[in-house]
Each structure stands twice: as structure tokens, then as C-alpha cells.
Amino acid sequence: MGFDQYHEPPEELPPATRTFARLCASLTEEAEAIGWYEQRLAVEPDPEAQAVMRDAQGEEFKHFSMDLEFLLRRSPAWRQIAQGVLFKSGDIVEHGEDAEAETFDEDDPGTDSAPPNGSVSLGIGSLKGALR
Amino acid sequence: MNHLLRSLAPISDSAWDLLDEEARERLTSALAARKLVDFSGPHGWKHSATNLGRTSPVAAAPCEGVSAVQRRVLPLVEVRADFEVSRAELRDFDRGADDADLAALDQAAHQIAVAENVAVFHGWKDASITGIAQASPHELLELGTVADGYPRPVAGAVQRLLHSGISGPYALALGGEQYQRVVETAEHGGYPLLDHLRKILEGPIVWAPGVKGAVVISLRGGDFRFESGQDLSIGYDSHDSEVVHLYLVESFTFHVATPEAAVPLKA
Numbered sequence: 001m002g003f004d005q006y007h008e009p010p011e012e013l014p015p016a017t018r019t020f021a022r023l024c025a026s027l028t029e030e031a032e033a034i035g036w037y038e039q040r041l042a043v044e045p046d047p048e049a050q051a052v053m054r055d056a057q058g059e060e061f062k063h064f065s066m067d068l069e070f071l072l073r074r075s076p077a078w079r080q081i082a083q084g085v086l087f088k089s090g091d092i093v094e095h096g097e098d099a100e101a102e103t104f105d106e107d108d109p110g111t112d113s114a115p116p117n118g119s120v121s122l123g124i125g126s127l128k129g130a131l132r
Numbered sequence: 133m134n135h136l137l138r139s140l141a142p143i144s145d146s147a148w149d150l151l152d153e154e155a156r157e158r159l160t161s162a163l164a165a166r167k168l169v170d171f172s173g174p175h176g177w178k179h180s181a182t183n184l185g186r187t188s189p190v191a192a193a194p195c196e197g198v199s200a201v202q203r204r205v206l207p208l209v210e211v212r213a214d215f216e217v218s219r220a221e222l223r224d225f226d227r228g229a230d231d232a233d234l235a236a237l238d239q240a241a242h243q244i245a246v247a248e249n250v251a252v253f254h255g256w257k258d259a260s261i262t263g264i265a266q267a268s269p270h271e272l273l274e275l276g277t278v279a280d281g282y283p284r285p286v287a288g289a290v291q292r293l294l295h296s297g298i299s300g301p302y303a304l305a306l307g308g309e310q311y312q313r314v315v316e317t318a319e320h321g322g323y324p325l326l327d328h329l330r331k332i333l334e335g336p337i338v339w340a341p342g343v344k345g346a347v348v349i350s351l352r353g354g355d356f357r358f359e360s361g362q363d364l365s366i367g368y369d370s371h372d373s374e375v376v377h378l379y380l381v382e383s384f385t386f387h388v389a390t391p392e393a394a395v396p397l398k399a
Contacts, residue, residue, distance in 0.1 A: 122159065
């Protein structure tokens with residue numbers, strides 16, 4: 001797979017964007033794994049094998065959630081929309097539209113000048129893992 | 133449009149990218165506290181306070197038969213560093229110039245990073261922030277003025293943390309002057325002092341502009357929390373025919389959960 005997660009030349013991307021892209025790729029892989037286990041569990045008749053796979057799928061749930069939380073911390077706009085959609089009862093699409101409208105002023109061409117990843121900040125966040 | 137009002141500035145998208153990247157580079161090297169303490173957020177511009185989980189008594193209740201306590205919170209402080217950029221410089225950049233003069237931005241980035249470091253390590257009374265060195269119950273160790281002598285107090289600080297049950301790895305935040313001394317010094321036999329100190333700490337050494345002396349701190353996590361509301365951003369203030377007035381801004385607070393997890397070293 002090489003460096004497939006990069007859509008632009010990696011050497012032109014700032015480190016924060018490369019990290020963001022890696023975690024996006026990881027999030028995708030965890031979601032795929034969750035889907036694969038779901039299918040395997042649906043067809044597996046052996047209860048012991050089912051238990052093993054259910055446990056493995058639980059790991060993927062955890063990994064997916066950790067990846068997602070990391071990405072939301074680095075992208076305030078994404079986080080704000082997620083806060084309007086996740087863990088709420090009611091109409092999912094309606095919540096999504098409301099959250100998007102609250103986060104972005106859709107008539108505002110100036111959102112193009114926001115920093116990368118839709119963030120309103122420079123996206124620096126924690127540097128605890130960046131020690132030399 | 134959000135509160136930064138960036139779309140009102142007479143700045144092209146590519147020039148905004150230039151300003152953001154320049155600020156990011158300058159800030160990342162100087163933001164020492166974020167390299168050592170836990171980071172929570174960013175929680176957004178509307179986030180105003182950190183929950184401390186504690187209460188204060190309320191003297192009088194509004195009627196008989198009830199009692200009350202009031203929640204204590206740590207309010208976030210908004211920090212802003214203004215700077216200006218020449219419109220002629222921005223126009224030249226849009227024409228392809230690769231040497232735009234962004235000295236004022238660099239200075240503002242350094243200043244706001246220093247403010248953050250000082251607040252976290254030494255506290256900021258008017259903003260209700262107690263710093264790591266202020267909160268530490270350990271006796272202040274003398275770092276001295278000769279870099280050759282640093283290993284002894286640093287090892288002493290690590291020893292104190294171990295005796296207090298604070299596990300590692302440990303890091304050393306060094307003020308600007310002290311950091312320069314360390315990187316310039318080779319001990320007897322030519323062994324770099326930087327490497328010797330890293331071996332003692334089993335962790336990194338961080339350039340911490342604004343820090344007075346040094347601080348040895350545990351990196352195990354859970355001891356110090358930096359809470360970010362609006363993370364560092366560039367906003368637009370105003371412009372005239374010559375310059376654009378911009379600013380770097382952030383909102384944050386800082387809380388020490390385990391005061392004994394760091395030892396200050398006096399310069």
C-alpha cells in the first residue's frame with residue numbers, strides 16, 4: 001500500500017497534515033475491520049469461534065473510537081459537527097444539517113481561508129508526542 | 133464567519149497559508165509546556181471554564197430547610213499578541229517572492245509561546261493559574277551557573293521524584309539561557325552534556341523560553357493538564373492602505389493535579 005494515504009505529494013504537506021492523514025487512514029482500516037467481523041460473525045456457526053471474533057471486533061471498536069477522538073481533537077470544526085450528531089436520539093440527518101449550519105456559515109466565502117482540515121485554529125494541539 | 137473574521141482581511145488564500153505555516157513553525161519550536169503536560173481540547177471559543185469538581189460553601193440559603201454549595205471552576209484566559217504585515221509584502225508574495233518579511237509575526241509567535249510557557253511553569257496569578265514550579269512541594273534545587281555542574285542537581289531531582297513515588301520517564305525543561313549552555317557544553321572526554329542529561333532523565337530535554345532556571349517533570353501523564361478552548365489561531369483586526377493588523381490568539385487554563393510530580397531547579 002506504500003504511502004496511499006497521501007493525496008498530495010508528502011514532501012509538500014506540513015507534518016500536522018501528514019499525521020492527520022495517517023489517522024484518517026487508520027480510522028478507515030478500523031471501520032473496514034469492524035464490517036468484516038460483522039459479516040464473519042453472521043455466518044460463523046461455531047460459538048467458540050464467534051466468541052473469539054466478537055472479542056476481536058471489540059478491539060476494533062476501541063481502535064476506531066481512539067482514532068476518531070484524535071482526529072476530532074485536531075479538527076475543531078469536525079468536532080463541533082460531531083457533537084451535534086453523535087449520541088443523540090432523533091433524526092440523524094436533521095441533526096447533521098443543523099450541526100453543519102451552526103459550524104459553518106454556508107454563505108460565507110471566507111471559510112476557504114480557514115486553516116487546513118476545516119479547522120479555525122493552526123491545529124497545533126498537543127505536542128507531547130513530538131519531543132526530540 | 134467565525135470570531136477571527138479572517139474573510140474580511142485583504143489577504144489571498146495562498147498568503148493566509150503562508151502566514152499560518154510560518155506561525156505554526158515558530159510556535160511549535162517554542163511551545164515547551166505542550167511537549168510535557170497533558171493537553172485537553174481544543175474545546176472551542178465558547179468554552180469558558182474548567183470543572184474542578186470542587187465546591188465552596190454558600191453562607192446563606194434563600195429560605196429555611198435548604199443548604200447550598202457553589203461549584204468552583206477555573207476560568208479560561210484569552211491571550212492575544214498583535215502584529216502587522218505589510219500589504220506590499222503580501223502582494224510581492226502573491227507575485228512569487230519567496231522571502232516575505234514576517235518578522236512581526238515571528239515576534240508575536242515567540243511572545244505568545246513565552247506567555248504560555250510562563251503561565252504553565254511559573255503561574256499567572258491574575259489569570260488564576262498556579263504554575264508547576266509554584267505548586268511543587270519539593271525544595272528548590274540550585275542548578276548553578278556552570279553547565280558542567282547540571283548533572284548533579286538533575287539527578288537529585290530525579291531521585292526526589294522517585295522517592296515521592298512519581299514514575300518516569302522524566303523530562304527537563306530548560307530556560308533559554310540554560311538550554312544554550314547545555315547544547316554548547318561537552319564534558320571531559322568530549323561527551324555532550326545533552327546526552328548525559330538525557331541518560332539521567334531517560335527522557336527528553338526541551339527548550340523552554342520564558343522558564344527561569346529549569347524544571348524536571350514526570351511525563352507519565354495525569355499530573356498536569358493544559359485545557360485549551362480556542363487553540364492558537366490567527367485573526368484579523370483591521371487594515372489600512374499600508375498594513376494589515378492581525379493577531380495570534382488562544383484561550384486556555386492550566387491545572388496541577390499532582391504537585392509533587394515536578395521539581396524546580398533555580399538558575
